[in-house]
Amino acid sequence: xxxxxxALMRCFKEEKVDTIFGYPGGFIIxxxxxxxxxxxxxxxxxxxxxQGAIHAAQGYxxxxxxxxxxxxxxxxxxxxxxxxxxxxxxxxxxxxxITGQSTVAQLGTDSFQETDVIGITQPVTKWSYQVRRAxxxxxxxxxxxxxxREGRPGPVxxxxxxxxxxxxxxxxxxxxxxIRSYQPYPQPDTSAMREAAALINAAERxxxxxxxxxxxxxxIQELYxxxxxxxxxxxxxxxxxxxxxxxxxxxxxxxxxxGNVAPNRQTNACDVLIAIGMRFSDRVTGNIQxxxxxxxxxxxxxDPSEINKNVKVDVAIVADVKTSLPALTALVNKxxxxxxxxxxxxxxxxxxxxxxxxxLHPQHTALSMAEVLKCLxxxxxxxxxxxxxxxxxxxxxxxxxxxxxxxxxxASGGLGTMGFGFPAAIGxxxxxxxxxxxAVCGDGGIQMTIQELGTILQYQMPVKLIIxxxxxxxxxxxxxxxxxxxxxSSTPMVNPDFVKIAQAYGIAAASVEKRENLQAAIQEMxxxxxxxxxxxxxxxxxxxxxxxxxxxxxxHIILGKDKA
Amino acid sequence: xxKKLYTVTVYSENQxxxxxxxxxxxxxxQVNIESxxxxxxxxxxxHKFTITAETDEDTISKIVRQIERRIDILKxxxxxxxxxxxxxxxxxxxxxxxxLDNNEVEKMVxxxxxxxxxxxxxxxxxxxxxxxxxxxxxxxxxxPSGILQFVRSGRVAITKSIEEKVSAFLEEVExxxxxxxxxx
Ligand SMILES: Cc1ncc(C[n+]2csc(CCOP(=O)(O)OP(=O)(O)O)c2C)c(N)n1
Ligand SMILES: [Mg+2]
Numbered sequence: 001x002x003x004x005x006x007a008l009m010r011c012f013k014e015e016k017v018d019t020i021f022g023y024p025g026g027f028i029i030x031x032x033x034x035x036x037x038x039x040x041x042x043x044x045x046x047x048x049x050x051q052g053a054i055h056a057a058q059g060y061x062x063x064x065x066x067x068x069x070x071x072x073x074x075x076x077x078x079x080x081x082x083x084x085x086x087x088x089x090x091x092x093x094x095x096x097x098i099t100g101q102s103t104v105a106q107l108g109t110d111s112f113q114e115t116d117v118i119g120i121t122q123p124v125t126k127w128s129y130q131v132r133r134a135x136x137x138x139x140x141x142x143x144x145x146x147x148x149r150e151g152r153p154g155p156v157x158x159x160x161x162x163x164x165x166x167x168x169x170x171x172x173x174x175x176x177x178x179i180r181s182y183q184p185y186p187q188p189d190t191s192a193m194r195e196a197a198a199l200i201n202a203a204e205r206x207x208x209x210x211x212x213x214x215x216x217x218x219x220i221q222e223l224y225x226x227x228x229x230x231x232x233x234x235x236x237x238x239x240x241x242x243x244x245x246x247x248x249x250x251x252x253x254x255x256x257x258x259g260n261v262a263p264n265r266q267t268n269a270c271d272v273l274i275a276i277g278m279r280f281s282d283r284v285t286g287n288i289q290x291x292x293x294x295x296x297x298x299x300x301x302x303d304p305s306e307i308n309k310n311v312k313v314d315v316a317i318v319a320d321v322k323t324s325l326p327a328l329t330a331l332v333n334k335x336x337x338x339x340x341x342x343x344x345x346x347x348x349x350x351x352x353x354x355x356x357x358x359x360l361h362p363q364h365t366a367l368s369m370a371e372v373l374k375c376l377x378x379x380x381x382x383x384x385x386x387x388x389x390x391x392x393x394x395x396x397x398x399x400x401x402x403x404x405x406x407x408x409x410x411a412s413g414g415l416g417t418m419g420f421g422f423p424a425a426i427g428x429x430x431x432x433x434x435x436x437x438x439a440v441c442g443d444g445g446i447q448m449t450i451q452e453l454g455t456i457l458q459y460q461m462p463v464k465l466i467i468x469x470x471x472x473x474x475x476x477x478x479x480x481x482x483x484x485x486x487x488x489s490s491t492p493m494v495n496p497d498f499v500k501i502a503q504a505y506g507i508a509a510a511s512v513e514k515r516e517n518l519q520a521a522i523q524e525m526x527x528x529x530x531x532x533x534x535x536x537x538x539x540x541x542x543x544x545x546x547x548x549x550x551x552x553x554x555x556h557i558i559l560g561k562d563k564a
Numbered sequence: 565x566x567k568k569l570y571t572v573t574v575y576s577e578n579q580x581x582x583x584x585x586x587x588x589x590x591x592x593x594q595v596n597i598e599s600x601x602x603x604x605x606x607x608x609x610x611h612k613f614t615i616t617a618e619t620d621e622d623t624i625s626k627i628v629r630q631i632e633r634r635i636d637i638l639k640x641x642x643x644x645x646x647x648x649x650x651x652x653x654x655x656x657x658x659x660x661x662x663x664l665d666n667n668e669v670e671k672m673v674x675x676x677x678x679x680x681x682x683x684x685x686x687x688x689x690x691x692x693x694x695x696x697x698x699x700x701x702x703x704x705x706x707x708p709s710g711i712l713q714f715v716r717s718g719r720v721a722i723t724k725s726i727e728e729k730v731s732a733f734l735e736e737v738e739x740x741x742x743x744x745x746x747x748x
Contacts, residue, residue, distance in 0.1 A: 127635045178744045180737050181577050181638045305629040
């Protein structure tokens with residue numbers, strides 16, 4: 001017989017866990033006590049806040065494809081992970097979150113640090129379950145990993161009462177392979193497949209829109225084969241940016257609110273739109289009524305509840321894209337769409353002339369965020385991970401960091417969680433140690449999780465933190481400038497000396513403001529072994545263009561001031 | 565889109581906390597639940613929720629898919645009234661005096677196929693089962709005589725198909741289980 005806490009560690013080992021992120025406390029002490037004997041089996045990362053732990057686990061999961069494991073105590077720790085759980089749910093990130101819980105006898109009595117964790121987390125997780133007896137632990141953990149990982153991934157909470165951690169059990173582990181009420185891999189409907197192929201074969205102006213599903217389904221090669229056979233230009237969503245190389249000939253750029261002009265415009269010009277592993281977020285579609293009204297829409301997704309949720313589609317193929325894409329490729333004819341593909345170029349040129357060249361060669365002395373990101377993109381290595389925070393820094397990172405399967409771009413897409421970037425980069429550095437890891441944050445967002453400097457200090461993690469300091473909550477300021485008569489309500493920020501903060505943590509740091517020093521500063525940061533903080537003071541009133549205002553038709557693209 | 569009363573049946577595993585998972589899907593989509601009944605089904609271990617809500621077909625179909633997405637839900641369906649056989653139960657408490665003094669009440673009981681469950685010196689209890697309109701009608705007719713207490717159950721419904729609608733799904737799933745075991 002072993003204790004529940006010991007059983008928990010053995011379950012983790014069975015699930016081939018190598019890294020755990022978390023923070024201890026009263027009702028999880030037994031599990032941490034068991035962990036003490038497993039220090040050579042699991043790398044434990046003590047973050048400085050539970051929100052940091054869960055975002056780190058998200059970063060780890062996003063680069064490694066394995067579930068991120070979080071272990072925290074009850075009450076305030078459990079509520080501190082809610083933001084990360086909601087974020088992981090939105091962005092389909094596999095997480096197993098262990099929260100401690102009071103004793104069973106104390107449940108429901110408002111005892112110290114008891115909260116209704118199941119009630120709070122159920123709406124923002126894929127599954128949330130309370131373990132009250134040690135004998136249920138192996139079953140629950142096996143199920144948790146299975147649910148987090150299989151099908152459309154997502155976060156799972158196991159709320160483990162103190163009793164279950166200290167009681168003894170006969171340990172026997174059986175990995176979960178089947179849940180009667182959960183079909184993670186629906187089989188594609190062959191008639192839908194034939195209908196889709198017929199539409200594609202008849203199409204003159206097909207457009208693929210590629211989302212994170214292709215990456216989660218490990219179907220990048222399958223995607224290329226499909227696109228190349230039928231010669232289909234493709235755009236990606238923010239979450240799908242790492243799937244196609246910038247130079248991939250069929251890559252037409254990013255769709256969405258701050259996406260590229262060409263794919264946004266051509267969404268409303270294509271005759272068949274093939275949505276692959278994406279969910280028609282409002283940030284992609286703008287006003288739904290005027291989203292691709294002329295096109296026949298084919299939707300490939302693993303989650304049946306996404307079909308017709310936002311956009312009514314003509315053909316739905318509900319399956320893992322790893323299976324459905326090759327099957328579809330077999331059914332489509334070889335084709336050439338030269339003229340159609342060429343028709344993207346003028347828009348691309350227009351965007352270059354009216355937005356990109358101005359972003360990269362500003363007339364004013366202050367640095368633009370785009371210059372910084374372009375320089376970082378060009379200076380960083382072949383294998384790199386860029387984790388952006390939220391705001392203008394995120395959109396500029398998405399636009400100017402050239403991402404690819406080797407150079408992943410990671411950001412909080414669906415929830416848009418400020419404070420995500422820096423801790424997620426810590427997890428990403430652990431999940432993919434081969435890649436250089438950069439966190440790009442705003443002056444606002446970094447201060448939401450800046451305490452994690454302590455984490456990179458403690459573990460000497462080679463995370464490079466770039467703070468794009470515009471002394472504003474820039475993205476909100478942008479909306480105020482453009483849509484709220486320049487009434488800058490609560491967006492100017494008085495900021496600390498970020499370099500001194502880094503120095504207090506013993507982390508190498510520099511600040512740069514002048515154009516002539518930018519490249520050297522970035523080179524120094526890239527070359528530096530170990531953690532580094534680079535503050536770049538950028539223009540205060542920068543604006544991210546192109547922009548499709550929220551709720552507008554995607555044809556309403558603003559390219560700059562006075563050019564609506 | 566046209567609004568109608570839909571009946572949703574949800575088949576689930578017997579797990580704690582499922583009711584919450586089902587109802588929040590309606591709440592998030594701002595659809596009021598008119599009635600809700602939970603019971604066992606004809607399949608051992610499978611629970612059944614019967615929920616009515618007034619909304620349009622587009623919304624109810626999305627609600628059903630989002631409910632099904634929850635891990636412990638086996639399957640969910642939605643129906644319009646012509647696809648199911650359904651019933652509600654109502655209990656009325658009236659004073660025994662009105663029952664005895666006035667044969668109107670007795671006539672109503674006969675007319676509506678209701679029955680008297682209990683008669684005490686002070687009060688009597690009438691039970692009626694039927695559709696909402698029938699219950700509303702008896703309520704209106706009894707009102708002038710004085711209703712001391714009233715309660716109506718949620719709708720219970722079964723489909724016109726022969727077996728539980730989830731049966732075929734369960735068979736499919738069992739085939740999948742065997743498949744997953746062969747892979748071991
Ligand atoms: C937790 C959280 N709170 C508030 C917001 C709303 N919000 C979105 S962008 C933004 C401004 C971000 O400012 P900063 O981090 O300085 O980035 P910048 O836009 O200036 O690059 C805010 C407040 C959010 N997304 N997340
Ligand atoms: Mg800022």
